[in-house]
Amino acid sequence: MNGRIAFQGELGAYSHQACREARADMEALACRTFEDAIEAVRSGEADLAMLPVENSTYGRVADIHSLLPQSGLHIIDEAFVRVHINLLALPGTPLDQIKQAMSHTVLLGQCRRFLSEHGIDRITGADTAGSAKDVAAMGDPSVAALASELAGEIYGLDVLARHIEDQGNNTTRFLIMSREADMSRRGEHGMITSFMFQVRNIPAALYKAMGGFATNGVNMTKLESYMAGGSFTATQFYADIEGHPEDPAVQRAFEELDYFTDMLEILGTYPRDPRRD
DSSP, X not given: OOOEEEEESSTTXXXXXXXXXXOTTSEEEEESSHHHHHHHHHHTSOSEEEEEEEETTTEEOTTHHHHHHHHOOEEEEEEEEEOOOEEEESTTOOGGGOOEEEEOHXXXXXXXXXXXXXXXXXXXXXXXXXXXXXXXXXXXXXXXXXXXXXXXXXXXXXXXXXXXXXXXXXXXXXEEEESSOOOOOOSSSOEEEEEEEEEOSSTTHHXXXXXXXXXXXXXXXXXXXXXXXXXXXXEEEEEEEESOTTSHHHHHHHHHHHHTEEEEEEEEEEXXXXXXX
């Protein structure tokens, strides 16, 4: 093992799957909350944290971006995981015996077609892997879980149906966080730089701040706003751009951005994942 990587959720969660796929040589550490996963890295209990930031079907993951600036951690990589949903049941259970399926409410909503076709009622569980754990503990063959195949493997459940999600392209993007920044140029598909900023309270500040990226030909792939400190007037922005902070065009864009901002913090620069395309 080459260290530990922390994630939020039970063993078998999709975040655990992301750890397996992106850092297969590391031991996965399950944490109760996102804050606990971040603190595990800050304290040295873990070396990295795997944090979900957005899903192709349901958009951004609530609260994550507000945690990033105060985390003291740095983004060193990104990972994309296909969310394949599977029907898991007690060993030896036939599909026609399943009357109810338990999972997180988001996953229940992503399998409506399959559940309707088979007359299976939905039960809301705390989360995906936790539902698989509960189904295994209940011992009721009429109750199944909707979760990853990894969860079935961990909790000793059979996979009765694979990849039953309504949308075939459901993907979650994760950020891999470390105590130490890695500003080296790496990867074969270019670099992504993520940062947070807060514009000054002057007319057209955001428009002027963004102008430097356009005039310097820097592609901004994401821009999202967040209320800062519960204020309706103080707004923070999270952004992803293509490029490295040392690229001349990016340097010029940041110089212009700095003039119109009260706060600018680079969260990390990391290899661009080809699955963005």
